[in-house]
Amino acid sequence: MTQDLTQDNSNDSKLSGTPPDPGRRKFMNTAALVGLSGAGLSLGLSACNKKSAPATGEGVGAGAPVAQAGGSIDYTKYEVPPGQLDEYYSFSSGGHSGECRIYGIPSGRELKRIPVFNMDALVGWGVTNESKAIIGTKPDGTLKYHTGDTHHVHQSYADGTYDGKYMFVNDKIHGRLARIRMDTMECDKIIEIPNVQGFHGTFTDKRDPVDPKINYTTRVFCGAEFAIPLPNDGRDVNDPSKYKSIFTCVDSNTMEPRWQVLIDGNCDLVASSYDGKLAATNQYNTEMGMHYEDMMASEMDACLFFNVARIEEAVKAGKVSHIAGSKVPVVDGTKAANADPKTALTCYVPIPKNPHGVNTSPDGKYYACSGKLSPTASVIEHALVLKWFDGELANPRDTVVAEPEIGLGPLHTGFDNKGNAYTTLFLDSQIVKWNVEAAIKSYKGDKTAKPVVDRIDVHYQPGHGFTSMGETRESDGRYFISDNKFSKDRFLPVGPLHAETAQLIDISGNKMLLVADHSVYSEPHDSIIVRRDIIKTRQVYNMDEFPLAVKDPKDSGVFRNGKKVTVKLTSQAPSFSLREFKVKKGDEVTIILTNHDKVEDLTHGFAIPKYDIQFIVNPQETKSVTFVADKPGVYWCYCTNFCHALHLEMRSRLLVEA
Ligand code: K7E
Ligand code: CUA
Ligand code: CA
Numbered sequence: 001m002t003q004d005l006t007q008d009n010s011n012d013s014k015l016s017g018t019p020p021d022p023g024r025r026k027f028m029n030t031a032a033l034v035g036l037s038g039a040g041l042s043l044g045l046s047a048c049n050k051k052s053a054p055a056t057g058e059g060v061g062a063g064a065p066v067a068q069a070g071g072s073i074d075y076t077k078y079e080v081p082p083g084q085l086d087e088y089y090s091f092s093s094g095g096h097s098g099e100c101r102i103y104g105i106p107s108g109r110e111l112k113r114i115p116v117f118n119m120d121a122l123v124g125w126g127v128t129n130e131s132k133a134i135i136g137t138k139p140d141g142t143l144k145y146h147t148g149d150t151h152h153v154h155q156s157y158a159d160g161t162y163d164g165k166y167m168f169v170n171d172k173i174h175g176r177l178a179r180i181r182m183d184t185m186e187c188d189k190i191i192e193i194p195n196v197q198g199f200h201g202t203f204t205d206k207r208d209p210v211d212p213k214i215n216y217t218t219r220v221f222c223g224a225e226f227a228i229p230l231p232n233d234g235r236d237v238n239d240p241s242k243y244k245s246i247f248t249c250v251d252s253n254t255m256e257p258r259w260q261v262l263i264d265g266n267c268d269l270v271a272s273s274y275d276g277k278l279a280a281t282n283q284y285n286t287e288m289g290m291h292y293e294d295m296m297a298s299e300m301d302a303c304l305f306f307n308v309a310r311i312e313e314a315v316k317a318g319k320v321s322h323i324a325g326s327k328v329p330v331v332d333g334t335k336a337a338n339a340d341p342k343t344a345l346t347c348y349v350p351i352p353k354n355p356h357g358v359n360t361s362p363d364g365k366y367y368a369c370s371g372k373l374s375p376t377a378s379v380i381e382h383a384l385v386l387k388w389f390d391g392e393l394a395n396p397r398d399t400v401v402a403e404p405e406i407g408l409g410p411l412h413t414g415f416d417n418k419g420n421a422y423t424t425l426f427l428d429s430q431i432v433k434w435n436v437e438a439a440i441k442s443y444k445g446d447k448t449a450k451p452v453v454d455r456i457d458v459h460y461q462p463g464h465g466f467t468s469m470g471e472t473r474e475s476d477g478r479y480f481i482s483d484n485k486f487s488k489d490r491f492l493p494v495g496p497l498h499a500e501t502a503q504l505i506d507i508s509g510n511k512m513l514l515v516a517d518h519s520v521y522s523e524p525h526d527s528i529i530v531r532r533d534i535i536k537t538r539q540v541y542n543m544d545e546f547p548l549a550v551k552d553p554k555d556s557g558v559f560r561n562g563k564k565v566t567v568k569l570t571s572q573a574p575s576f577s578l579r580e581f582k583v584k585k586g587d588e589v590t591i592i593l594t595n596h597d598k599v600e601d602l603t604h605g606f607a608i609p610k611y612d613i614q615f616i617v618n619p620q621e622t623k624s625v626t627f628v629a630d631k632p633g634v635y636w637c638y639c640t641n642f643c644h645a646l647h648l649e650m651r652s653r654l655l656v657e658a
Contacts, residue, residue, distance in 0.1 A: 117148020
């Protein structure tokens with residue numbers, strides 16, 4: 001590599017908006033070095049075999065000053081004045097917070113947090129009976145899991161672009177997939193995928209591989225990163241040769257797994273094709289190492305392609321097995337079972353080294369798969385993978401049409417609408433812009449072709465990067481967001497856990513321009529940037545959607561059935577329909593609350609002191625909670641969501657008689 005990791009660069013003070021801090025570039029490079037030695041990556045980094053492709057234009061090239069037009073950027077262009085609305089939504093995962101978030105772009109305003117796999121005191125997610133049923137409970141009614149780790153959010157498609165219906169997000173910890181309705185922006189379904197661990201990459205399909213009428217999402221692909229013994233019941237814990245990984249297809253409507261594929265190696269990220277024919281996952285541990293040193297043993301890993309139509313034919317034909325009593329049919333996608341391309345369900349394309357990230361270009365022609373420990377991105381041509389499956393291409397590696405050297409620690413790639421790719425460089429703390437067709441020409445031997453177009457420093461160590469509408473046919477080349485893993489000195493210090501930086505980069509011109517730093521709470525991984533006209537939300541629920549709704553305040557009251565007591569009440573600012581309600585010590589009490597307010601934004605809350613209960617009801621919504629009244633006394637239930645001048649007076653008394 002041309003990059004000198006120890007090089008100081010004192011030109012950073014030219015960066016507009018950056019305090020004159022000559023040490024900043026050094027700071028970044030020190031961090032990169034620490035990252036290298038700390039993670040033992042220096043052992044694993046691939047050597048650079050090819051001549052580095054020089055970047056065009058002044059000031060570009062790894063370690064060089066970033067040619068941001070210092071001082072000339074009109075930052076007001078990217079501001080959203082009071083009362084004005086953003087042009088885009090950004091939907092983001094929340095990492096080990098277990099939630100999802102919604103931001104406005106370009107302002108970076110945080111608009112909403114959507115609880116998914118976490119508990120959320122504000123809305124009562126994990127408190128109400130309805131949310132517990134979605135999250136999943138043990139036989140005793142308590143939550144099965146309290147933790148989650150969301151990494152990737154992807155929405156449902158129609159005609160190659162978002163249809164505004166659903167968003168899907170994974171839980172890496174417990175192997176769960178969640179669905180979020182885009183009209184209410186609330187989670188409506190969570191499933192646990194059988195026989196997987198480390199469910200990491202996920203992607204919706206964009207159309208059916210066979211039926212042209214189904215030009216919308218019906219499947220969600222899910223990759224498992226961690227190999228486990230199958231079945232994982234304790235019998236083979238000491239025999240890593242028995243560990244396997246599984247790729248799963250879930251029906252986006254029923255949210256039931258349709259089929260699974262047993263594979264060699266592991267899954268990491270997942271991508272889907274625009275014609276519905278292929279799903280892809282990058283594999284960094286083809287070695288099937290149990291320790292991280294072993295996972296870097298090989299110079300090549302792979303990008304694995306799944307032939308969706310053939311897999312579904314095999315499932316139909318009953319060429320399946322079942323694992324550990326699971327009903328989900330499993331087909332064999334291992335290399336040995338798929339030696340003949342003409343019948344193969346899977347195609348393993350060799351990629352250097354420990355790749356991370358696979359992304360489909362908006363024209364549907366290419367996949368970019370980054371090397372991570374190799375300074376390259378590999379470009380795989382979709383049509384050539386199909387050709388391999390037709391038996392017309394001898395070697396899976398022949399599907400690779402470019403492999404530009406782009407920088408150190410390449411991870412995720414976003415695309416614009418002009419044939420350019422933008423890849424995050426974790427170790428270089430940069431975004432590199434490279435041209436796909438130039439990379440292809442260069443790979444073919446054209447010495448005049450210069451794949452790398454531009455570079456820009458980001459602060460610091462980017463993970464995912466993504467472009468506005470970039471994962472659709474409507475990619476518009478306006479914005480790129482770099483979700484960085486470290487913010488260090490970019491924001492006011494707030495103790496040991498720093499905010500993270502989401503940096504907004506204008507990609508509409510030839511040069512990338514850093515136009516805003518947004519602080520984000522740990523830890524967004526992946527996001528999508530969606531045009532606002534695609535999203536249509538509701539402001540008020542329909543009372544009929546809730547089977548338990550208390551439709552008339554006159555239906556309020558305390559209804560006893562042995563030791564089970566149901567309390568029905570309604571809310572309408574500024575009062576609850578019951579001023580007090582009486583139960584006996586030891587009763588199992590279910591409170592059903594329907595909000596009768598119809599006014600947009602008029603939400604009420606309901607909290608019971610000492611019983612650890614708090615939840616909200618949005619306009620026309622019904623929620624319920626169940627608890628055992630084990631503490632005699634008086635408990636003032638009160639509205640927690642400020643709703644009215646008499647919000648403080650909005651109370652009711654729970655009387656628990658000894
Ligand atoms: Cu690179 Cu989970 Cu998409 Cu994080 S993964 S960055
Ligand atoms: Cu109702 Cu506050
Ligand atoms: Ca490897």
